[in-house]
Every structure is written in C-alpha cells, then in structure tokens.
Amino acid sequence: MKGNEALAEAAIRAGIHAYFGYPITPQSEVLEYLALEMPKRTKLLNGQNGVLLQAESELGAINMVYGAAGAGARVMISSSSPGISLMQEGISYMASAQLPCLVVNVMRGGPGLGTIQPSQGDYFQATKGGGHGDYHLPVLAPASVQEMVDFVFEGFRLAEKYRTPAMILADGALGQMMEKVTLPPEHSLPYPEKPWATTGKPKSRERNIVTSLFIEPERMEEINLQLQHKYRRMQQEVRYETIETADAEILLVAFGLSARISQKALELARERDIRVGLVRPITLYPFPTEIIAAMSHRVSSVLTVEMNAGQMVEDVRLAVNGHCPVYFKGRMGGMVPSPEEVLAEIEAIDAQVEKSV
Amino acid sequence: MNTSHEIIIAGFGGQGVLSMGQIIAYAAMMEEKEISWMPSYGPEMRGGTANCIVIVSPARISSPIITQFDSAIVLNQPSLDKFGKAVKPGGLLLCERSSILSPCARTDIEIFSVPAFEEAQRLQKKQVANMIVLGAFLERRPIVSPENVLKALKKVLPERHHHLLPLNEQALQRGKELAHECTNVTAQ
Numbered sequence: 001m002k003g004n005e006a007l008a009e010a011a012i013r014a015g016i017h018a019y020f021g022y023p024i025t026p027q028s029e030v031l032e033y034l035a036l037e038m039p040k041r042t043k044l045l046n047g048q049n050g051v052l053l054q055a056e057s058e059l060g061a062i063n064m065v066y067g068a069a070g071a072g073a074r075v076m077i078s079s080s081s082p083g084i085s086l087m088q089e090g091i092s093y094m095a096s097a098q099l100p101c102l103v104v105n106v107m108r109g110g111p112g113l114g115t116i117q118p119s120q121g122d123y124f125q126a127t128k129g130g131g132h133g134d135y136h137l138p139v140l141a142p143a144s145v146q147e148m149v150d151f152v153f154e155g156f157r158l159a160e161k162y163r164t165p166a167m168i169l170a171d172g173a174l175g176q177m178m179e180k181v182t183l184p185p186e187h188s189l190p191y192p193e194k195p196w197a198t199t200g201k202p203k204s205r206e207r208n209i210v211t212s213l214f215i216e217p218e219r220m221e222e223i224n225l226q227l228q229h230k231y232r233r234m235q236q237e238v239r240y241e242t243i244e245t246a247d248a249e250i251l252l253v254a255f256g257l258s259a260r261i262s263q264k265a266l267e268l269a270r271e272r273d274i275r276v277g278l279v280r281p282i283t284l285y286p287f288p289t290e291i292i293a294a295m296s297h298r299v300s301s302v303l304t305v306e307m308n309a310g311q312m313v314e315d316v317r318l319a320v321n322g323h324c325p326v327y328f329k330g331r332m333g334g335m336v337p338s339p340e341e342v343l344a345e346i347e348a349i350d351a352q353v354e355k356s357v
Numbered sequence: 358m359n360t361s362h363e364i365i366i367a368g369f370g371g372q373g374v375l376s377m378g379q380i381i382a383y384a385a386m387m388e389e390k391e392i393s394w395m396p397s398y399g400p401e402m403r404g405g406t407a408n409c410i411v412i413v414s415p416a417r418i419s420s421p422i423i424t425q426f427d428s429a430i431v432l433n434q435p436s437l438d439k440f441g442k443a444v445k446p447g448g449l450l451l452c453e454r455s456s457i458l459s460p461c462a463r464t465d466i467e468i469f470s471v472p473a474f475e476e477a478q479r480l481q482k483k484q485v486a487n488m489i490v491l492g493a494f495l496e497r498r499p500i501v502s503p504e505n506v507l508k509a510l511k512k513v514l515p516e517r518h519h520h521l522l523p524l525n526e527q528a529l530q531r532g533k534e535l536a537h538e539c540t541n542v543t544a545q
Contacts, residue, residue: 026398116398177421178379178394180386257422264420338424 003148004029004175006183007078007104007168010152012037014189017044017073018051020061022083025116026172027106030078041186045073045199058083062090069099070210072197074156078104080172081122082113084130091165092131096212096223098196100159102152103137104168106175109334117334118172120256123311126169127285134224136231137167139284141255145179147282153189158237160192162230169284171307173257173336231286240288241280244270248277250349251295253316254305255281257336262305265342274350284312292319300353303327305342307335361414362500363423365440368432368453370407373487376513377430378409380491383509384501385413393421406435413500430494432473432487434458451494453486469497471535477528482521485528492532493539503529 001009008030011019019038021031034052042050051068055061061077068075079087084105094101107122109115126139138158140151151168159166198208214220243263245251250269254262259280269276279295281288296302301324304313313328320326329345331337364381368374375396382394396409410426412418428449429440433456441461444450450461452470461468471493477486488510495506510525 172398173395173422176396176398178382178392179418179421180392261420261422264423267419336422338422339420340424 001145001181002029002176002178003145003170004106005033006145006181007148007152007170007175008033008037009183010149011076011102012041013184013186014152014156015074015187015191016042016050016076018053018064018068018075020051020053020055020064020068020075020077021079022055022058022061024080024083026108026118026175027078027080027104029175030104030106058086059090062087065101066090066094066097066099069094069101070097070198072194072199074100074160074191076102076104076152078106080106080108080116081110081119082108084122084125088125088131091137092129092133092135093212094165095129095131095135095137095227096133096214097210098163098227099165099210100156100163101165102155102159102168103165104170107169107171109332115334116172118174118257118307118336119332119334120169120171120258120307120311121309121332122169123284123306123308126167127287127315135227136234136285137165138162138234138237138286139167139169141169141282141284142174143256143259143280145174145177146181148174149181149183153184156189158234160194162234163196164230169256171257172334235286237283238286238288238290239282240291241278241282242291243278243280245277245279245295247275248295248298249275249300249353250277250346251292251299251302252276252278252305252342252346253281253292253302253312254278255284255312258305258307261337261339262342264339265305265346268339268343269346269350272347274346276346281312287315287319289315289319292316293321293323296320296323299324301325301327301349303329303342303345303349305337305345306330307337308332361412361416361418362428362498363426364411364413364428364430365408365426365443366411366430367406367408367436367440368456368487372407372432373484374407374430374432375409377487377491378411379513380506380509381411381413381495381501383512384505387505387508388501390415391418393418395421406433408436408440428494428498430490432456432490437461449494449498451490451497453490467497469493469536469539471532471539473532473535476531476535480524480528480531482524482528485521485525488525488528489532489535492529493536494532495529496533496536503533 109119454470454472473486473489
C-alpha cells in the first residue's frame with residue numbers, strides 16, 4: 001500500500017470517530033481515502049456515522065479537532081508542513097487543555113510554501129513544542145509504510161494515556177511510496193475512559209470544563225507544573241532501533257527516510273570494511289538521549305544525517321556531550337541525500353580517524 | 358531470483374511508467390519478496406517526466422531511494438540522458454526505440470531497444486506500449502513469474518478497464534517475443 005493510504009486505513013482500524021483536514025500535497029491521499037471509507041466504516045459514540053470534514057482552512061480544521069477531542073472523540077488530523085504551521089495555535093491550546101488527538105505531518109520542503117518534495121525541516125517545530133508556551137508532543141517518526149500504520153495505533157495510545165496531542169512526523173516520500181504492510185484487525189485499539197470529556201452534565205457530578213485559559217498566574221503555573229510532570233513521565237516511552245552497533249567505530253544517527261538511506265550507506269561502508277552502526281530514533285520526543293550518550297563512549301565519531309540544515313544534530317550533540325566529534329550531513333529544500341553521499345561522508349570521517357591513530 | 362534487483366522506470370507522465378513499476382512490485386509481493394516502490398510525485402505527474410524506483414529483494418530493503426540501478430527502462434530521451442549513466446556496470450538498459458534520438462554510448466552494460474509504440478499501434482491501442490516494454494524486460498530479467506504478472510496487472514488496472522485485460526496480456530506476450538527479435542544495441 002501507499003504510505004498515505006496505509007496510514008488512513010490504520011486510522012479507520014484504530015476506530016477514529018472523526019477526521020478533519022484540508023488538502024495539501026503530499027498527503028492529500030489521507031483525506032481522499034478517508035472520504036471514501038469513513039462514512040461506511042466508522043461510527044460516532046452515539047452510533048451515528050463517523051465524521052469526515054474538509055474544513056475551510058487548516059485553522060478551521062484544527063479547532064474542529066479541539067471541539068471533537070473535548071467531547072471525548074478519537075480524532076485525527078493530517079497535513080503537510082505549511083498546513084501544520086497554520087495549526088500550531090490550536091495544538092498549543094490542546095496541549096494546555098490536555099486533549100488527546102493525533103496530528104500527522106507529512107513533511108515537505110520549506111520554509112514558506114516551499115516545495116512538495118520530501119523534507120525533515122519541521123523537526124524543531126515538532127519536538128520543541130511548535131506553538132507558544134511550554135509544551136511538548138510525543139513525536140513518532142516512521143521509516144516505513146508499516147510504521148505509518150503501526151504509529152497511528154501507538155500515537156493514539158500515547159495521546160490518550162498522557163492526555164496530549166501526539167504527532168506522527170513523516171515525509172512526502174514515505175507518504176507516496178508503496179511497501180508491504182500487515183494491517184491490525186479492525187477496532188483493535190480499546191477506548192479508555194474519558195471522565196473529563198464534555199459529554200453533557202449528569203446530576204451525579206460537577207460540570208466538566210475544557211479550557212486553555214487560566215487567567216490567574218498561580219493556577220497557570222499549576223497547570224504548567226502538571227504538564228512538566230507529564231513530560232517527565234513520558235520519558236519512559238522512548239523508543240529507538242539500533243543496527244550493527246555492537247562493533248561500530250562510527251555511529252550514524254538518523255530518523256525516518258534518512259535512516260533508511262543511512263542504512264544503505266552503512267551496508268556500503270561495511271562492504272568496505274568500515275565498521276559503522278546506526279541508531280534510529282523512533283520517538284523524537286522523548287529523544288533517545290541515553291543510548292546515544294552510551295554509544296558516544298564506544299565510538300570514534302558520530303554522524304547525523306537529516307533532510308534539513310541540521311536540527312536533530314543539536315539533540316545528538318547534547319547527548320554526546322563532547323565525548324566524541326559529531327558531524328552532520330544534510331540536504332535541504334526537498335532534496336534527498338543519496339546513500340553514496342552519506343558513504344562519502346563516512347569515508348572522510350574514517351580517513352580522519354585513521355590519520356589521528 | 359535470490360538476489361535483489363534495483364530498477365528505475367522513467368518516461369513522460371501518462372505513458373504508464375508508474376503502473377509498470379506497480380505491476381512488478383505486486384507480482385514480487387505475491388512471491389513473498391520484499392519490495393519498495395518509490396514514485397517521483399512532483400509536477401511531473403501532470404504531464405512532464407515521471408519515474409519510479411522499484412526494488413525487489415529476498416531481504417529487508419534499506420533505502421527505497423538509490424542512485425545506481427541494475428536495470429533502467431526508459432521511454433524518452435530525457436530519461437535516457439538522466440538514467441543511462443546510472444546503470445551499474447553489467448546492468449541492463451532497455452529503451453523504447455522510436456523515442457530515442459541519440460542512443461547511449463556505453464559498452465559496459467547490456468543495451469537493447471524495442472519498437473513498443475509502433476507495435477502498440479499495430480495492436481490498435483497505443484496505451485499498451487508500456488506493457489510491451491514490460492513484457493520485453495521480464496523476458497530478459499525474469500524477476501517475477503508471468504502468472505503473477507498477470508495477477509498483478511488485474512490489481513493495478515482499474516476495474517473499469519478490465520475489459521482491456523486480454524489486450525494487455527497480448528501486449529505483454531508481444532513484448533516477450535520482441536525481446537528475442539531485437540538484438541542488443543551495444544553490438545551495433
């Protein structure tokens with residue numbers, strides 16, 4: 001299946017009640033697929049057909065998500081880079097109001113309206129909050145069409161467990177490419193209780209209020225402390241994959257499509273007897289700091305590969321904390337580094353290490 | 358085949374290069390192989406040049422984006438100019454004959470061309486030229502079995518066109534024959 005279609009199918013199987021969106025390349029297939037399938041295959045909490053709505057704009061769409069999530073619905077929204085920027089206000093409101101939802105960013109080249117080709121230029125935006133205020137989203141970075149499916153389930157699990165918007169950070173290539181997938185059974189993701197949702201006030205309890213407005217600073221600080229406590233708890237959700245790290249002398253760190261390209265470069269390097277390993281962060285927030293810190297004591301150098309000007313490399317440097325040199329290889333604006341380009345970088349680093357021995 | 362095979366298929370939008378790649382990918386999937394299909398999806402989808410990279414492998418595929426190919430199938434001159442040099446030494450370059458004005462001069466790869474557009478016109482349906490090329494390619498590089506190619510064709514061709522299945526099969530068959538009739542260009 002195509003990445004975007006696989007993700008949309010996974011959303012149906014995860015039992016979404018509602019999807020709001022606004023078309024933008026390279027993820028319009030998500031909306032198109034759901035428009036065909038959702039009315040037939042999804043139901044609301046009250047038994048009516050699931051809601052799919054193409055809003056008048058990204059701002060409209062994200063605020064519809066806010067409303068649906070506040071009413072306790074399992075809700076997803078997807079877009080690509082410029083559209084996600086437009087949604088940041090709503091995402092910040094939901095982080096503050098502590099509402100679960102799944103936001104999918106199929107990144108394209110920027111800044112600005114940019115290009116429709118794949119990019120990873122939104123790493124900072126995704127992992128450092130994105131909108132205003134002190135908040136983070138759990139961020140999952142798929143590297144295959146299978147993970148486009150799996151992370152819909154994982155994204156909702158995290159969002160609902162921690163009452164927060166969660167994000168899938170993919171890119172245009174993952175959205176457009178086809179690979180084999182195994183789909184989970186329909187409705188196999190249980191619905192948690194949402195006692196906080198605004199579903200109508202019974203006599204037995206006080207009103208539920210969903211808001212992000214806490215005008216008294218004492219109360220606002222309390223909310224912030226709650227959020228920070230939540231982010232500390234979220235650190236246990238960190239996930240990553242290691243490939244051939246046992247004997248590695250040079251460590252690659254890359255996520256998403258860059259990790260696939262880096263793995264090919266790793267294979268080419270190993271054919272040339274250069275011992276290369278790869279750490280692929282799967283959660284970008286929380287970031288797999290510990291494994292990279294531990295590896296930095298065992299390798300001669302670290303090379304971070306991204307489709308941007310160098311964003312994740314800052315988190316890698318914080319993790320390495322000066323224990324070894326950290327290099328960066330990136331392409332920008334919708335250009336994708338080739339495995340050979342990454343290999344050339346590895347060979348240059350290897351030559352330098354040889355010289356210094 | 359027990360080794361992986363990396364293919365680029367390129368031409369103008371509308372020639373069916375993406376479908377050719379999908380057919381190979383689906384057929385390989387039916388044979389329990391790992392596959393990836395990566396299309397170019399830019400403005401070229403609307404009539405310019407289009408291409409897709411297909412990788413068929415017995416093992417997990419690392420990068421779906423590569424720059425060196427075991428085989429290149431090109432249906433126009435710009436694609437030949439771009440991907441003729443990206444074929445690995447010993448690899449295969451398959452061209453549509455009437456589209457190529459200046460042929461590839463390399464001697465370290467196998468080059469052959471099929472008159473697919475001409476043959477498609479003979480079959481009264483120029484849209485099946487891509488199936489003729491695909492038939493010829495699979496005869497030279499039997500990556501997937503002919504039965505599975507037919508099954509994959511059924512999957513890729515929208516149902517409203519299923520009355521054209523026999524014609525597409527005929528085109529695949531014609532391609533297969535042409536693979537034997539057409540000598541390698543390298544020799545010329």
